[in-house]
Amino acid sequence: MYDRTTKSLWHSLTGEPVVGSLAHSGIELERYPVTVTSWGEWIDQHPESTVVDIETGYNRRYLDPSEIGSAYFEYRASPEAMFPTFKIDDRLPEKSNVVGIAVDGQALALPLEIVLRELAINTSVGGQAVTILGHQSTGVLGVFESDGTVFTVGDDFPEIVDDTGEQWVIDDDGLRASDGRSLSRVPMHELFWFAWAAFFPGTQVYQAG
Numbered sequence: 112m113y114d115r116t117t118k119s120l121w122h123s124l125t126g127e128p129v130v131g132s133l134a135h136s137g138i139e140l141e142r143y144p145v146t147v148t149s150w151g152e153w154i155d156q157h158p159e160s161t162v163v164d165i166e167t168g169y170n171r172r173y174l175d176p177s178e179i180g181s182a183y184f185e186y187r188a189s190p191e192a193m194f195p196t197f198k199i200d201d202r203l204p205e206k207s208n209v210v211g212i213a214v215d216g217q218a219l220a221l222p223l224e225i226v227l228r229e230l231a232i233n234t235s236v237g238g239q240a241v242t243i244l245g246h247q248s249t250g251v252l253g254v255f256e257s258d259g260t261v262f263t264v265g266d267d268f269p270e271i272v273d274d275t276g277e278q279w280v281i282d283d284d285g286l287r288a289s290d291g292r293s294l295s296r297v298p299m300h301e302l303f304w305f306a307w308a309a310f311f312p313g314t315q316v317y318q319a320g
Contacts, residue, residue, distance in 0.1 A: 124300060124310050144296035146283055149249045156283075192305055200308035202316050207304040210251055211311065212297060214239045218311035220304065225319050226251055230264045231271070233257060234317060241297055244271065244281065254297040255286050262286075 112121040119131025126140030146153075154160060190206055199205060208223035214237030226232060226245040233242050240259045244252040261274040271279040271286060279286045279294075286294040300307065308314060 124302075124306070142298040144253060144298045147249060147251050147253060152249075192303075196305045196309065198309065198312075199305065200312070202308075203304045205303070205305040209302065209304050209307055210243060210254070211300040211302060211307040211314070212236050212241065212243075212254055213311060214241075214297070218307075218314035219317060220307050220311075220314050221317040223251070223301065225317065229319065231262050232317065233261045236315070239297070242286075243299075251299070251301055252281060253285075254299040256294045256297055258294065260294075 112123055113119075114121060114128070114131070114133070117128075117132045119128040119133040121127065121140065122129050126142060128134050128136060128138060190204065192205055196205060203209070203220075203222065209220040210223060210226055212219045212221075217237035219234070219236040221232065221243060226243055227247055227250070230245050230247075231242060232244075233240070235241060240257045242255050242257040242260075242262045244255065244262070244264070246252050262271050262279070264270075265272045265278065271281065273279060273288075277288055277290065279288045281287075284293065285296045
């Protein structure tokens with residue numbers, strides 16, 4: 112990330128300035144969770160939303176990353192990194208897509224293909240019980256605090272069901288039960304394995320049950 116005010120470069124994983132006048136200043140950006148959804152679902156819930164225009168004036172095609180001609184299509188389709196990786200963790204192929212979660216100095220990586228196969232994964236990282244939810248059409252829906260509650264995907268998306276049969280839904284802030292209880296989102300990253308492993312070398316890797 113580039114800061115036009117101080118002309119500093121910021122690391123998108125750690126939130127720290129690494130090049131420029133703010134480098135080594137001790138500043139660290141606060142991480143916020145995001146909502147991953149389809150445009151149809153989003154606009155139904157937020158009809159007043161504005162959208163960044165893809166006509167930027169630059170000769171760059173902002174398409175679905177899987178479409179030929181989109182920015183970085185060739186790179187995403189290649190099994191090799193764009194630049195040398197000096198330390199390779201061979202537990203996963205270097206360009207595997209993973210969901211990365213870091214809590215209290217501990218980290219966990221979940222292969223994206225497993226998240227999209229299992230759809231609801233109940234696990235923990237850094238002493239925090241979490242649930243990772245996926246959807247086969249829109250990808251990773253998010254990571255949520257769970258307080259040890261075990262969730263499964265219900266029949267009526269985005270309905271989620273806990274181990275007592277209580278129904279929950281996903282909203283912008285987290286998971287919300289029909290009785291008013293709520294559980295917050297947890298910040299996460301979706302990225303290539305080699306990048307996550309480089310900055311979180313002690314990361315655990317989720318194994319499918």
